[in-house]
Amino acid sequence: MPDILFEKSFQINKKDFVHAGEASISAKNLLKSLQMDAGMIRRASICAYEGEMNVVMHGGEGHLALAIEKNRIILEISDNGPGIADTEMAMKKGFSTASDKFRELGFGAGMGLPNMKKNADEFELSSRLGEGTRVRMAFFTDAAV
Amino acid sequence: MEKVSPSRYVHFEKDRCTACYDCVRICPTRALRFRDQAPRLRAGQCIGCGECIRVCSAGAVRAATCKPEHLDRDQISVALVSPVLYSQFPGVHPETVLQALRQMGFRHAVDMSYFLEMFQFATEDYIRRNRKKEESPWPIISPVCPVIVRLIAYKFPNLLANILPVVRPLTVMIREVVRLLNEKYDNPEQPFHLYYIVPCLTKMEPGGPFLKDSSYEVRALGFNDIFGDLRREICKVPWNAPLPDFFDYETTVSSLIWGSSGGETADLKIEDSLAVSGLKECMSYLEKIEMGLFREMEYIEFRTCTEGCVGGILTATDRYLAKRDIQQTILQGGIERRVTRSEFLRFYQEGRFAQKNSLSDMRRIFGVYEKALSLEKMAEIYRLLNHINGKNCAACGAPDCRTFAEDVVRGEACAEDCLELRAREKK
Numbered sequence: 001m002p003d004i005l006f007e008k009s010f011q012i013n014k015k016d017f018v019h020a021g022e023a024s025i026s027a028k029n030l031l032k033s034l035q036m037d038a039g040m041i042r043r044a045s046i047c048a049y050e051g052e053m054n055v056v057m058h059g060g061e062g063h064l065a066l067a068i069e070k071n072r073i074i075l076e077i078s079d080n081g082p083g084i085a086d087t088e089m090a091m092k093k094g095f096s097t098a099s100d101k102f103r104e105l106g107f108g109a110g111m112g113l114p115n116m117k118k119n120a121d122e123f124e125l126s127s128r129l130g131e132g133t134r135v136r137m138a139f140f141t142d143a144a145v
Numbered sequence: 146m147e148k149v150s151p152s153r154y155v156h157f158e159k160d161r162c163t164a165c166y167d168c169v170r171i172c173p174t175r176a177l178r179f180r181d182q183a184p185r186l187r188a189g190q191c192i193g194c195g196e197c198i199r200v201c202s203a204g205a206v207r208a209a210t211c212k213p214e215h216l217d218r219d220q221i222s223v224a225l226v227s228p229v230l231y232s233q234f235p236g237v238h239p240e241t242v243l244q245a246l247r248q249m250g251f252r253h254a255v256d257m258s259y260f261l262e263m264f265q266f267a268t269e270d271y272i273r274r275n276r277k278k279e280e281s282p283w284p285i286i287s288p289v290c291p292v293i294v295r296l297i298a299y300k301f302p303n304l305l306a307n308i309l310p311v312v313r314p315l316t317v318m319i320r321e322v323v324r325l326l327n328e329k330y331d332n333p334e335q336p337f338h339l340y341y342i343v344p345c346l347t348k349m350e351p352g353g354p355f356l357k358d359s360s361y362e363v364r365a366l367g368f369n370d371i372f373g374d375l376r377r378e379i380c381k382v383p384w385n386a387p388l389p390d391f392f393d394y395e396t397t398v399s400s401l402i403w404g405s406s407g408g409e410t411a412d413l414k415i416e417d418s419l420a421v422s423g424l425k426e427c428m429s430y431l432e433k434i435e436m437g438l439f440r441e442m443e444y445i446e447f448r449t450c451t452e453g454c455v456g457g458i459l460t461a462t463d464r465y466l467a468k469r470d471i472q473q474t475i476l477q478g479g480i481e482r483r484v485t486r487s488e489f490l491r492f493y494q495e496g497r498f499a500q501k502n503s504l505s506d507m508r509r510i511f512g513v514y515e516k517a518l519s520l521e522k523m524a525e526i527y528r529l530l531n532h533i534n535g536k537n538c539a540a541c542g543a544p545d546c547r548t549f550a551e552d553v554v555r556g557e558a559c560a561e562d563c564l565e566l567r568a569r570e571k572k
C-alpha cells in the first residue's frame with residue numbers, strides 16, 4: 001500500500017439542496033491550493049460533484065473523503081441511505097430512479113455514475129439495500145500514467 | 146514579510162478608517178489584512194472589483210482617480226466612450242453626450258458601440274466554427290469584463306482556456322482610432338491623449354497589453370471624474386449642433402443595451418447563452434463550470450457588478466433606474482446593428498481581432514501567483530484550524546481562520562495573533 005500523505009473528509013447532508021456541491025468545491029479548492037495536476041483536478045472535481053449530488057438526491061447522510069498519495073488521489077463518497085438494489089442496472093447510461101421533481105431541476109438523466117466511471121482511472125461502486133452506498137475512485141496524475 | 150504596495154485601483158485613508166474589518170472580510174481574493182490600525186493591501190492580489198469601496202460606510206476606501214489634463218485646444222485628446230455613459234443621462238441622445246464631451250475640450254469623442262458590434266460578430270463566428278469541435282472547452286466565457294478575467298486568472302486558472310480568444314472590443318477600438326488619427330494628423334511630433342471613459346474602477350489591464358502595438362498612453366477616466374462637468378455641457382448643447390468629428394460611427398440608442406446585464410448576449414446569434422451578474426453569483430457559476438456543469442452552454446456573459454455595468458462603482462445614476470430606462474428605450478426602438486457582416490469580414494481578414502496573448506501571457510498579465518502549498522504545509526494548516534476551532538472573528542487581521550492558518554504556515558503571520566490560540570496557551 002502506498003503511503004497516504006494527506007487525508008480530509010467533508011460532510012454531505014441528506015436532502016440539503018441549498019448546500020449541495022459544497023463538499024466537492026472544498027475538495028477541489030484543496031487540490032487547487034496544492035497546485036496538483038490540472039487535468040486530474042478537473043476529472044476529480046466532476047466525479048466529486050456527481051457523487052455528492054447522488055448522495056443528496058438518492059442517498060442519506062454522507063461523506064466525501066479525500067486521500068492524497070504520491071502520484072494519485074482517492075475519492076470515497078459514502079452514505080447511509082437506502083442503497084441500490086441492482087448496481088449493474090444503476091451503472092447503465094440513462095437508468096435513473098430520480099423523481100419528477102428532480103427531473104424538473106435538471107437531474108435524473110441517469111448519466112452520473114457512467115460519467116464518474118468514465119472520468120476516474122479506477123472506479124468501484126458497492127451498495128447494500130437498507131445500509132448505504134459507497135463509490136471509491138482513484139485518479140492518477142499525468143506523471144504517473 | 147508581506148509585500149505592501151499601492152494599488153492601481155483603490156487606496157485607503159487611514160484617518161477615516163473605523164477598524165470595522167468589513168473590507169478585509171469582503172475581499173474575494175483575500176488581498177486585505179488588518180495590521181497596525183489599517184487595512185493592508187497585497188496589491189498584486191487586487192483584481193479591482195471595488196467591493197471594499199462599496200462596503201466601507203466610513204468612506205475610507207477610495208477609487209483611484211484620474212483628471213483629464215489635456216483638454217486645452219492645442220492638444221489632441223480623444224474620449225473613448227463606453228455606451229454605459231449614455232445610461233447616466235436618460236432621455237439624452239448619445240450624439241448629444243458625445244457633443245458635450247467635445248465642448249468640454251476633447252478634440253474627438255468616439256463611441257465604442259461600433260466596436261462592440263464588431264466584437265459580437267467575432268464572437269458568433271468563433272462559436273459557429275468551433276461548435277462541432279470536441280476540444281474547445283465549453284462554455285466559452287466572455288472576455289469583456291476585465292475583473293472577471295483577473296478573477297479567473299487568480300482563482301480559476303484552469304478556466305483561462307474557456308475565455309473567448311478574441312481581442313477585447315476596447316483593444317480593437319484603440320488600434321483603429323490610432324490608425325485613423327495617424328491618417329488625419331500627419332505630424333508625428335504631436336502626441337495623442339486617449340481617455341477611456343468608464344463606469345468601473347478599471348477596464349485597464351495592468352501593464353496595458355494593448356499598448357504593445359501603439360506608443361500612446363490610454364488612461365481610464367471614471368464617470369464620477371467628469372459627471373458634473375459633463376452634465377453642465379449637455380445642457381448647453383444646441384439642438385442643431387454640427388457634428389464636427391471625422392469619426393463617423395453614427396451612434397444609435399440601441400447601444401444602451403450594453404450597460405445592462407444580458408446586453409452582450411441579447412442579440413447574439415448563437416444557440417444558447419447565459420448572462421450572470423454580481424461578484425458572488427459570478428464566483429458561484431465559475432465554481433460550477435469547474436465542476437463540469439454548463440458544458441452544453443455555448444457562451445456565458447459575466448459581469449462583476451450586479452445588473453451589469455450600470456451597477457459600476459463609478460456610476461452616478463442608480464443602477465435600477467438606469468436599467469429601467471434602458472429597457473424602455475430598447476422596447477421602443479428594438480436592437481439594430483450598424484456593422485454589416487461584410488464590414489466585419491474586412492476587419493477580420495486584416496487580422497484586427499488577432500489575439501496576441503497566449504494562455505501563459507494571460508497568466509502572467511492577469512494572474513497572481515502564490516507558491517503552491519506542500520502536503521506537509523496543508524496538513525499543518527488543518528492542524529492549526531483544529532486548534533483554533535474558529536469563528537472567523539478576524540481579530541487577527543485575516544479575513545477568516547482558514548486564511549489566517551495559511552498565513553501562519555506560509556510565515557506571514559504569527560500564531561499569537563489569534564485570540565483563541567493565545568487563550569489556550571494561557572490555560
Ligand SMILES: Nc1ncnc2c1ncn2[C@@H]1O[C@H](COP(=O)(O)OP(=O)(O)OP(=O)(O)O)[C@@H](O)[C@H]1O
Nearest residue numbers: 054058059090096097107108109110111112113133
Ligand atoms: N448514493 C446513492 N444512494 C441510492 N441510490 C443511488 C445512489 N447513487 C445512485 N443511485 C441510484 O442509481 C441511479 C443512477 O445514478 P446516476 O447518477 O447514474 O443517475 P441519476 O442520479 O439518476 O441522474 P443524473 O446523475 O444524470 O442526474 C439513480 O437514479 C439511483 O437510483
Ligand SMILES: [Mg+2]
Nearest residue numbers: 050054112113
Ligand atoms: Mg446522479
